[in-house]
Amino acid sequence: MPTLTLLQAVNDGLKSVMRTDPDVLVFGEDVGLKGGVFLATEGLTNEFGKERCFDTPLSEDGIIGTAIGMAMNGLRPVAEIQFQDFIFPAFDQIVSEAAKLRYRSGGQYTAPMVIRTPYGGGIRGGLYHSQSGEAYFAHTAGLKVVIPSTPHDAKGLLIASIQDPDPVLFMEPKALYRSVKGEVPEDVYTVDLSTLRRVREGKDVTIFCYGAMVPVVEKAATQAAAKGIECTVVDLRTLLPLDEDGVLEAAKSTGRVVVVHEAPRFCGYGAEISALIAERCIEYMEAPVKRVTGFDTPFPNTLEHHYLPDDRRVLDAIEQTFEF
Amino acid sequence: MDTTELLKVIEPDGATPGFDTDLSDAELVHCYRTMLAVRAFDDVCMKLQRAGRIGFSIPNKGIEATQVGAASAIDKTDFLFPSYRDFGMALYHRVPPVEMMHNMFGNELDSAHGRQMPVHFSFVDPIRLYSISSPIGTHIPHAVGAAHAFRLKGEDRVCLVSFGDGGTSSLGFHSGLNFAGVWKAPVVFLCQNNGWAISCPSEEQTASEGYAIKAKAYGMPGIVVDGNDLLAVRQATSDAVARARRGEGPTLIEARTFRMGGHSTSDDPTRYVPAELLEEWGRKDPVTRFQRYLEKEGIWTAKLEEQLTAEVSAEINAAAKVAEGTGQPGLETIFSDVYADLPTHLRKQGEFLFDLTARRGDAAAGDGAFPL
Ligand SMILES: Cc1ncc(C[n+]2csc(CCOP(=O)(O)OP(=O)(O)O)c2C)c(N)n1
Ligand SMILES: [Mg+2]
Numbered sequence: 015m016p017t018l019t020l021l022q023a024v025n026d027g028l029k030s031v032m033r034t035d036p037d038v039l040v041f042g043e044d045v046g047l048k049g050g051v052f053l054a055t056e057g058l059t060n061e062f063g064k065e066r067c068f069d070t071p072l073s074e075d076g077i078i079g080t081a082i083g084m085a086m087n088g089l090r091p092v093a094e095i096q097f098q099d100f101i102f103p104a105f106d107q108i109v110s111e112a113a114k115l116r117y118r119s120g121g122q123y124t125a126p127m128v129i130r131t132p133y134g135g136g137i138r139g140g141l142y143h144s145q146s147g148e149a150y151f152a153h154t155a156g157l158k159v160v161i162p163s164t165p166h167d168a169k170g171l172l173i174a175s176i177q178d179p180d181p182v183l184f185m186e187p188k189a190l191y192r193s194v195k196g197e198v199p200e201d202v203y204t205v206d207l208s209t210l211r212r213v214r215e216g217k218d219v220t221i222f223c224y225g226a227m228v229p230v231v232e233k234a235a236t237q238a239a240a241k242g243i244e245c246t247v248v249d250l251r252t253l254l255p256l257d258e259d260g261v262l263e264a265a266k267s268t269g270r271v272v273v274v275h276e277a278p279r280f281c282g283y284g285a286e287i288s289a290l291i292a293e294r295c296i297e298y299m300e301a302p303v304k305r306v307t308g309f310d311t312p313f314p315n316t317l318e319h320h321y322l323p324d325d326r327r328v329l330d331a332i333e334q335t336f337e338f
Numbered sequence: 339m340d341t342t343e344l345l346k347v348i349e350p351d352g353a354t355p356g357f358d359t360d361l362s363d364a365e366l367v368h369c370y371r372t373m374l375a376v377r378a379f380d381d382v383c384m385k386l387q388r389a390g391r392i393g394f395s396i397p398n399k400g401i402e403a404t405q406v407g408a409a410s411a412i413d414k415t416d417f418l419f420p421s422y423r424d425f426g427m428a429l430y431h432r433v434p435p436v437e438m439m440h441n442m443f444g445n446e447l448d449s450a451h452g453r454q455m456p457v458h459f460s461f462v463d464p465i466r467l468y469s470i471s472s473p474i475g476t477h478i479p480h481a482v483g484a485a486h487a488f489r490l491k492g493e494d495r496v497c498l499v500s501f502g503d504g505g506t507s508s509l510g511f512h513s514g515l516n517f518a519g520v521w522k523a524p525v526v527f528l529c530q531n532n533g534w535a536i537s538c539p540s541e542e543q544t545a546s547e548g549y550a551i552k553a554k555a556y557g558m559p560g561i562v563v564d565g566n567d568l569l570a571v572r573q574a575t576s577d578a579v580a581r582a583r584r585g586e587g588p589t590l591i592e593a594r595t596f597r598m599g600g601h602s603t604s605d606d607p608t609r610y611v612p613a614e615l616l617e618e619w620g621r622k623d624p625v626t627r628f629q630r631y632l633e634k635e636g637i638w639t640a641k642l643e644e645q646l647t648a649e650v651s652a653e654i655n656a657a658a659k660v661a662e663g664t665g666q667p668g669l670e671t672i673f674s675d676v677y678a679d680l681p682t683h684l685r686k687q688g689e690f691l692f693d694l695t696a697r698r699g700d701a702a703a704g705d706g707a708f709p710l
Contacts, residue, residue: 047610048537069538072474072504100473103509138393140455142472280683309687311676316444316452316666320691320702327694 018198021191023165024054024130027172028092030202032062035090038176040067042077042094042130051096052132052191078104078129082112085127090176098133098185099142105150112181113156125181128172133161134226134276135308135322136189140315146225146277146308151183152254152286158182158207159254163228165196167251170205178207187226194229208252210260216244219332220264222287223274224250227323231274234328243332253283258290265291269300270335276322279307301338304331342551344562344594347569350622352630359569360576361410363637367646369410369430369568370632373402373625374643375650376426379435380599382654383442383456387603391662392442396457397599398425400566401532403624404593405500406430407571408528411579412498417488419468419481419499421530422457423597427500431465435654439661447664451671475501475508478527482518485525485582496582498575500528504535506549515590519556522587526578527553529590530565532597533619537610553590565595566624569631595624669695669702670710680710 018026032038040058042050046069049056058067070077074095081091095101101108112125135144152159160175160182162168168186175182213228214235223231228249235245248264250256265271271291273284288303306323314321347357359366376398383395398405405426412418420427428438437449441459444452449460450469460469471477481499488495505511506529518525529549533540546552553560559581563574571593578589596619600607632638673680673688680688688708695703 043535044537046537049609051536051604069542071507071543072535072538073507073509075509076507102473138455140458140472141453143455279687309672309691310683311672311687312453314453314672315455317669317672317702320669320695321672326698330694 015197015199017195018165019192020162020165020168020186020194021052021054023168023198024172024186025056026198027169028055028058029061030169031173031176032058032066034202037088038090038092039065039084040092040094041070043072043096044069045094050094052188054130054186055094074100074102074104075107078107078112081127081129082107082115082125085125085181086115086123090126092128092130092176095129095131097143098131098147099145101129101131101147108151108157108181108183109154113154116180117156124179126179128175128182128184130172130184130186132188132191133185134187134189135313135318136226138315138318141312144313144318146275148185148253149277149282152283156180157254158252159185160207160252161185161187161225162251163187163190163225163249164194165198167205167211169198170203171207171251173202174204174207177204185225189226190229205251208255208257210257210264211249211251212246212264213249214245214247216246216268218244218268219270219272219335220246220248220268221272221274221328221332222248222250222261222264224253227274227276230323230325231328234325234332237325237329238332245332256286261287261290262295266295266298269298271299271303272306272328272331272335273303274306274323274328276308278310279305280310282307301335304334306331342547342560342562344564345570345574346564346567347573348567348627348631350627352627352634354569354631357569361572365410366632366635366637367642369406370628370638371646371650372406372426372430373568373628374646375429375435375654376402376405377625378647378650378654379425379429379438382658384603386442386658392456394456395442395603396423397597397602398423400596400598400619400624401530402426403568403628404528404530404565404571404595407568408498408500408575408593410572411575412496414465416495417466417468417481417484417497419477419497420470421500421502421505422470422472423502423530424500428459428461428467431467433459433461433464433467434657436657436660437461439657440664443661443664444667445661445664446667447661448667451675452667453671475505475510477501478505478508478510478514479517481525482514482521482523485518485523486521489524494583496524496526496579498526498528498579500530502535503529503531503533503540503543503549504538505529506552507543515553515556515558515588518588519558522585524582524585525588526575526582527588527590528575529592530595531592532565532595533615534597534601534611536601536605548592550590550592558588558590560590560592562592562594565593566622566627568624568628596622666702668704668709670708674710685710
């Protein structure tokens with residue numbers, strides 16, 4: 015089995031599925047000859063031609079709007095938004111249109127499509143090349159929201175997203191593009207959406223996280239283990255629809271919960287996990303749920319390392335669950 | 339004046355048959371010096387980025403005549419809405435290079451306190467140069483609204499808004515031009531058609547014959563100008579500014595030029611820019627073209643060039659040195675300016691971060707008390 019980076023796994027996922035399904039096409043800004051600004055689509059135009067992997071004018075609204083039309087007419091568009099920060103001109107198309115098409119037409123019209131987009135900090139991108147906007151989209155009925163954290167999941171979840179009958183926002187942690195490597199099967203395979211992944215088993219504290227925070231949490235869990243605290247680490251992978259049973263089971267198994275994301279805290283995804291636990295299994299809890307998140311400010315540039323949650327902040331939170 | 343014919347003043351050999359400039363010799367030299375300064379600023383930033391001393395820069399080479407020609411047509415009291423590839427607009431209006439370098443380094447003297455990426459300037463003095471946003475085209479309607487406000491308040495001021503060929507596909511371009519047309523707002527739209535939107539060539543950006551023609555649909559004149567010809571860009575912009583001041587409404591100017599470098603320091607243009615095209619445009623270098631003109635006018639001498647080059651290079655290198663030696667923004671700048679007043683939840687988050695960094699023995703925490 016080849017060892018790939020997360021970025022290569024995305025590229026491999028696109029190629030594998032394009033080889034087997036002629037209806038799959040990839041488009042967006044600079045995805046053609048340049049291969050995308052991160053090179054996620056490198057080689058696609060060469061292999062599949064300009065009809066199946068092509069550049070578009072600079073309009074996210076146009077990219078997503080036309081993808082919806084293609085999707086309802088038998089194609090499987092995989093549209094790229096160059097940075098998640100630039101998705102907002104297409105917010106209307108995603109939230110009002112793609113997400114509601116099935117519902118408003120009673121299933122006569124649907125939009126089976128994927129929107130791939132790199133998100134998150136860690137590249138000194140400042141306000142507009144660093145944001146984690148998953149909460150805006152996880153608030154949208156009709157949309158699926160997927161975030162991988164390993165090369166294996168990146169390929170398998172991407173293919174599952176492309177094959178899914180509903181629109182999927184596939185957010186790629188750009189900080190992990192080249193920093194994580196792992197074995198990736200060569201064939202077409204899927205990882206089921208709405209199933210979480212238990213990364214590490216421990217009896218004392220459960221940590222929920224996703225995307226670029228997974229390696230940070232793993233590091234903190236290793237440090238906690240050295241202090242005698244065993245952590246269960248859960249990579250949520252699909253934020254919407256969420257694997258609720260899996261979350262409750264993992265929370266109950268330790269009675270102590272920390273939720274970690276780099277997006278701002280207020281109305282962030284961690285609030286949903288905390289509320290779910292409060293509503294459904296508070297009687298199992300030994301301590302209040304702790305959240306480790308970005309601050310409720312725009313994303314800074316020079317000081318981004320102070321903004322982003324790191325292993326030390328996660329470790330502090332793990333320990334604080336025993337101070338109650 | 340509504341034309342799709344290319345407006346050009348300076349011939350390749352520097353001659354300007356039948357044209358008389360309204361610029362004094364000193365002003366012409368200032369234009370020339372500014373172009374040299376753009377090139378020097380560009381070079382220094384590229385080197386700093388390659389050496390890992392700044393994170394990012396945007397090459398400006400090839401666009402100098404468009405930037406400087408257009409900037410020269412507005413007054414200090416007007417309002418500039420530049421793109422991120424507009425070093426020349428700031429430098430022409432005498433923004434001190436060191437102020438720009440503070441942004442390139444994201445240090446504590448940067449007007450945005452290191453919150454933005456490099457090349458995202460914001461100044462109010464010596465000219466209002468609007469805070470640059472990364473999302474393409476968002477500033478275009480802002481310029482229209484600002485121009486309309488000047489009108490409503492009876493102020494004789496105009497807005498100049500600059501964006502790329504790619505920017506014409508944004509929502510902001512269409513709503514901006516539409517509103518400006520309806521309101522007859524005193525605004526000049528400058529589309530810098532430099533051939534590329536990152537790797538997307540102009541032919542794939544639009545099926546219309548260039549960009550100026552789009553003006554017609556919004557009820558305003560569209561002018562195409564040779565963007566490597568400083569005097570032509572100045573002429574077109576001056577005419578449009580005069581029109582705006584007369585209350586006759588907006589103009590769209592398309593300056594045809596060429597990006598002689600990568601899109602940014604992260605880009606490898608050899609992947610998609612044909613070498614012949616680069617060579618062709620290399621022969622049309624805007625600085626050489628203006629220099630030939632100045633020579634014909636008896637202004638340029640090798641000595642003048644040498645002197646100005648030495649001046650700008652010294653000034654910009656010194657600016658980089660000062661900016662690099664300036665400290666990082668304080669931790670409180672993460673939380674300040676989110677709102678006019680610091681809300682309770684941000685105060686708590688700030689105190690948390692101060693306490694955390696202090697516990698870690700990180701100097702960033704300063705003397706330990708959260709100052710906001
Ligand atoms: C809304 C939005 N989408 C995508 C991007 C990413 N991006 C940055 S610059 C650029 C190309 C801009 O081209 P153009 O408008 O021609 O300006 P130029 O860089 O050539 O000066 C793109 C796609 C962005 N900044 N904003
Ligand atoms: Mg361009």
